[in-house]
Amino acid sequence: MSLLEPRRIRSSAVLITLVVAVAACSSGRSDSDVRSPPSATGGVDEAADDVATGNDDSPVTEPPETDPPVTDPTPTESPLDSPPVTDAPDEVDPSVAAVADLPGAQVATVDPAGTDPAAPLPDEVVRPIVFVHGFAGSAQQYESQAMRFVANGYPAEQIVAYDHDGAGLDIESYADGVDGLIDQVLADTGAEQIYLVGHSRGTIVSTRYLEDPVRAAKVAKYVAVDGVPCPDGIVPCVAPNQANNPGQAHVEVATSEESFAMQYEFLVGEAPEVLEIVPQRAPVVISGRAVNFPANTGRQGATLEIWPIDRASGTRLGGTPHASFPIGADGEFGPLVLESGAHYEYS
Structure with a gap:
C-alpha cells in the first residue's frame, strides 16, 4: 500500500463546461449586436419598397461601406487540448518517509497530538548507558527509563542492556560478559567511557566488575538501583532504592519516574524536562x-x-499477521512499524 494518497483528477465534464463557457463569451458581442447597416435615404425598408415598385426615378445610391464584424482573433482552445487538472500529491511527513521500507509501513502515521523528543543533548554529556538486570530479570526492565532518556534528547542507540541468564548464579561469568559488551560499545561508538546501571542482582555483578581497576577505568559513573550499596571511592555513584523512593516496590524502583529523575540528573547534570511517558508524534x-x-x-x-x-x-x-519474523540464536526481531493505539498479539 502506497504511503501517498492517489491523486484525485477533477471531473472532465466540469472541465469541458468551463472551457465552453469561456469560448461562448470570447467574441465580445452577442447576436443582437450584429445589424444590417441603414441606407442613405432613410433605411433599408424604404429602399426595398423602391425596388419592388420599379421606381427608376429615385436616385441610385451606393450603400456605405461597412467594416466586417469584429471577432476575437484568438482561437478558442478545445477542451481536448487542455491537460487534466490534478491535485498535487499529499506531502509525506519525513518521519513516515523514514520508515517506508520497514515491515508494517502501511500503518505508519503521525499523531498530531503526540510529542517529539527534546533537542539532542550536547555530546559532552552523552555517554553510552549499559544496563545490567537482576535475578529473573531482562533488558525489558529498563525499557521505560530508556524511553524517558530518549524523550529528553538522549540518543536511543546509546542505551544498551546486558541480557544474561536470569536464574543463574555465575557472577564472575556475568562480569566477564559485561566487560565484553562494554568493549563492543566503546568500539562501536568511539566513546572512552560508559555509564553503568545495575538493578538488584545486577548491582552485585556491577560491583564485581568495578573491583577490577582496569575495568573500572571504562566507567565514568555508576547507578546502583535497589541492590548492594555503591562501592566506596571507585567511581561516582548514586543509588535509587526503596528507602529514598518510599512506597515503591523493588522492580518499581527500576522503572519509576522518581528513579529516572535521580539517574538523569546524576548522569547528565541537570533535571530532566520530561518524566511522563506520553504518545509520540512519529x-x-x-x-x-x-x-x-x-x-x-x-x-x-x-x-x-x-x-x-x-x-x-x-x-x-x-486472516494474516501484521508481520512475521524467523528467530535466530540471538532472538532478535524487527524493526517494524505498528499502528498507534492498536493492540497486538505476539505468538
Missing part, C-alpha cells in the same frame, strides 16, 4: 528479542507472528 517503530525465560536465550528456529487484535475481545483481526 510512527511507532519497535524491535526486540523473543527469548526463553528466565534464561534470556533466543528462541532459535521459532517464527514470531504479530497479529492485530480487537481490544475488547482479543480476537485476531484479518
